Amino acid sequence: MPRTIAVMTALLIAASSAAVAADVPPQRQAELRYLLKHDCGSCHGMRLEGGLGPALTARRLAPYGVDFLALTIIQGRPGTPMPPWRPFISEPEAQWLATQLKQGIRP
Amino acid sequence: MRLMRYLLSALLLYSGQASAECLTRGTGDMGIVIERAAGSVQVVDRRAHRALFRIEGLGDLSHASAVYSPDERYAYIFGRDGGLTRLDILCGTITHRIVQGGNSIGGAISQDGNLIAVSNYEPGGVKVFAASDLRLVADIPATPVNSEKRSKTVGLVDAGEQRFVYSLYDTGETWILDMSDPANPVIQKHEKIGQLPYDALITRDGRYYIAGLFGQDGLALLDLWHPERGTRLILEDYGKGEQKLPVYKMPHLEGWAMAGNRAFLPGVGHHQVLVVERGEWNTLAKIPVYGQPVFVMARPDGRQIWVNFAFPDNDTIQVIDTETLKVVKTLKPGKGALHMEFAPRGEEVWISIRDKDEVQVYDTRKLQLTHTLPVAKPSGIFFTARAHTTGL
Numbered sequence: 129m130p131r132t133i134a135v136m137t138a139l140l141i142a143a144s145s146a147a148v149a150a151d152v153p154p155q156r157q158a159e160l161r162y163l164l165k166h167d168c169g170s171c172h173g174m175r176l177e178g179g180l181g182p183a184l185t186a187r188r189l190a191p192y193g194v195d196f197l198a199l200t201i202i203q204g205r206p207g208t209p210m211p212p213w214r215p216f217i218s219e220p221e222a223q224w225l226a227t228q229l230k231q232g233i234r235p
Numbered sequence: 236m237r238l239m240r241y242l243l244s245a246l247l248l249y250s251g252q253a254s255a256e257c258l259t260r261g262t263g264d265m266g267i268v269i270e271r272a273a274g275s276v277q278v279v280d281r282r283a284h285r286a287l288f289r290i291e292g293l294g295d296l297s298h299a300s301a302v303y304s305p306d307e308r309y310a311y312i313f314g315r316d317g318g319l320t321r322l323d324i325l326c327g328t329i330t331h332r333i334v335q336g337g338n339s340i341g342g343a344i345s346q347d348g349n350l351i352a353v354s355n356y357e358p359g360g361v362k363v364f365a366a367s368d369l370r371l372v373a374d375i376p377a378t379p380v381n382s383e384k385r386s387k388t389v390g391l392v393d394a395g396e397q398r399f400v401y402s403l404y405d406t407g408e409t410w411i412l413d414m415s416d417p418a419n420p421v422i423q424k425h426e427k428i429g430q431l432p433y434d435a436l437i438t439r440d441g442r443y444y445i446a447g448l449f450g451q452d453g454l455a456l457l458d459l460w461h462p463e464r465g466t467r468l469i470l471e472d473y474g475k476g477e478q479k480l481p482v483y484k485m486p487h488l489e490g491w492a493m494a495g496n497r498a499f500l501p502g503v504g505h506h507q508v509l510v511v512e513r514g515e516w517n518t519l520a521k522i523p524v525y526g527q528p529v530f531v532m533a534r535p536d537g538r539q540i541w542v543n544f545a546f547p548d549n550d551t552i553q554v555i556d557t558e559t560l561k562v563v564k565t566l567k568p569g570k571g572a573l574h575m576e577f578a579p580r581g582e583e584v585w586i587s588i589r590d591k592d593e594v595q596v597y598d599t600r601k602l603q604l605t606h607t608l609p610v611a612k613p614s615g616i617f618f619t620a621r622a623h624t625t626g627l
Contacts, residue, residue: 165272166571166589167546170484173315174271174297178338179356180387180404180433180485204481209433209449211481216547 152224160217160225165235171209175234181210186232197226257326258287262307265324266576266618268587268594269312270611271296276312277610278324281578281585281618284596284606288327294318294334300341300615303622304366305348310617311366313342319353321369324619331369335362343393346625350414352391352399359385361401363414373420378406390435390446390488392626394459402432402446402455409435409446409457409466428455428466436488437626438513445469447488447503456516469516470509479504484529484545489626492533492540494557499540501528508542510560520560525551530574533557534599535581543572543586552586554602564602568595573613579620587613 152160165174171181182188189197201222204212217225264282270289274296278288293299295316302311309330312320317336320329338357344350350372351364359377364370377386386408391401399412409428413421430450437444437459444457446466453471458464486501493499497519498511508531510520526548532541540555552572554564571589577599578584586595587610594613596606621627 167483169297173295173338175295175316177295177316179298179315179340180389209431209482209485211483 151220156221157224160221161228161233161235163216164225164228164233169235176229184229186230189229194223194226194230197229198222201225257323260325262324262619264619265307266585266616267301267310267312267322267324268585268608268610268613269296269299269301269615269617271299271614272612274314275611276310276322277608278322278327279608281583284608286608286610288324290322290327290329292329293320293332296614298340298614301617301621302342302344302351302627303617303619304344305622307619307622309366310619311342311344311351313339313353315339317355317357319351319364319369321366333364333369335364335371340387340389341391343391343399343626345393345397345399345414346395347397350397350417352393352401352412352414354388354391354401356387359387359403359405361388361391361399361412363399363412363417363420372417373414375410375412375420375422377403378408380405389433392435392437392444394437394444395441395625398459400435400437400444400457400459402428402435404431404433407432407450409444409455411459411462423462425457425462425466428457429453429468433485434488436491438493439625441625445488445491447486449485449503470511470518473502473509473518477505480506480527482527482545483547484527484549486528486545487530489530492531492537494533494537494540497557499531499533499555499557501531501542503527508540508555522555522560522562524553524555524562525565532575532577534584535577535579539563539599541575541577541584543575549573566597566602568604569593574615576616576618579618585616587616589613 172184173179176184202214204210266281268277274293275291277286294314297315310322317334317339321331323330336355339355342353351366361375363373379385386403386405388401389404397415402409409425411423429448432446433449435446446455453468455466456469457466496513500509508522526544528542542553550570552566553562556563569588569591574587576585584597594608594610598605
């Protein structure tokens with residue numbers, strides 16, 4: 129039973145991120161990629177290989193789920209220099225960005 | 236004998252031709268502009284407002300910075316990916332290039348110009364190289380954080396008497412590295428300076444080293460005339476009782492402005508420029524500005540302060556009059572106004588406008604745009620006059 133739930137959750141998440149990607153129009157995707165490179169990049173490195181902030185490569189992010197990463201983008205990480213991006217990035221956009229990062233996007 | 240003379244003259248002619256590509260001129264009115272996304276650098280003539288060379292192949296130049304040899308001919312570029320590149324700006328060529336670390340954050344040149352120190356995030360520590368050929372002279376690992384990682388090093392500057400000073404981000408320390416005898420580096424460690432120092436500056440006279448702290452209020456000050464007294468916290472009360480805003484770009488302290496006996500610095504998490512009295516280090520005033528300041532830079536004569544801002548306000552530059560402490564001009568140069576560099580005597584300021592792929596030049600007396608230069612995703616601008624300034 130727990131396994132079924134896990135599978136269903138995974139399916140749901142997969143379905144929701146697929147739906148989410150469709151919700152972010154291509155022009156906004158391009159803006160988010162630009163933001164990722166130049167603004168996230170000022171701490172995480174323009175190639176996302178790390179700086180004062182950690183690397184955002186698929187390998188480094190492997191232990192974390194898309195939801196956790198999206199939440200981190202939206203809320204920031206209190207006690208660290210990671211700020212909340214809520215004023216500039218919506219939740220579906222954060223989901224899309226997190227999915228891209230998990231897939232190893234190179235902006 | 237005649238053959239000998241012929242050979243000699245042929246040799247001279249050849250060497251003359253070989254260097255024909257190089258410029259024959261002084262370098263005092265030259266500089267470089269980092270093209271951070273392309274991994275290239277433009278060498279510029281700052282009085283003619285034009286590019287002389289573009290040099291490619293410098294790796295990841297996000298957050299890149301540069302220092303100059305004392306003769307202003309060679310520029311040393313510190314890249315994010317650990318690259319250290321020595322450029323000949325008269326010939327527009329790379330003379331030496333090494334990848335000395337995995338992830339780096341700036342460097343400095345020693346007082347005598349013979350040593351280049353680089354600050355590394357990964358592996359955490361500082362490495363020192365010979366300025367002439369970039370051979371490794373000293374490797375100074377930082378304090379371990381755990382079994383795999385050492386503290387990141389930040390805020391590396393040169394100080395007098397062949398010293399380098401830098402801070403350890405994770406462990407909250409400031410180290411003085413004395414390279415008087417390159418074979419025997421001497422380290423003096425100051426522990427518990429405060430939480431998460433993220434950048435630092437040294438005053439132009441080389442006396443005060445000040446580290447900004449991310450993990451707590453205040454800054455850690457070290458008087459290099461009296462290092463035995465250790466660091467002390469200054470401006471501890473700054474921002475108390477006021478809601479701090481999220482910080483989307485960490486301020487830079489390198490450009491910390493001194494004008495007369497007053498220091499001007501960015502208020503972290505606030506839309507303010509702080510005015511601080513040097514010596515006592517008390518807050519004299521808080522100047523409300525357009526956004527969170529990143530660079531707060533004084534025109535060389537100290538009469539004006541130019542400020543740029545963090546995302547999302549990085550399309551704006553403000554100019555503050557240091558007598559009245561009022562904003563006298565708000566400029567809208569375009570999105571991504573990242574870096575400013577003054578002509579050594581202050582008549583002009585060059586500003587990188589990332590999203591417009593250009594560098595804009597302003598007349599600082601009229602506060603007007605006078606020139607633009609096409610530069611791909613420009614970030615840092617570094618004029619050769621830095622060669623003669625401590626901490627730059």
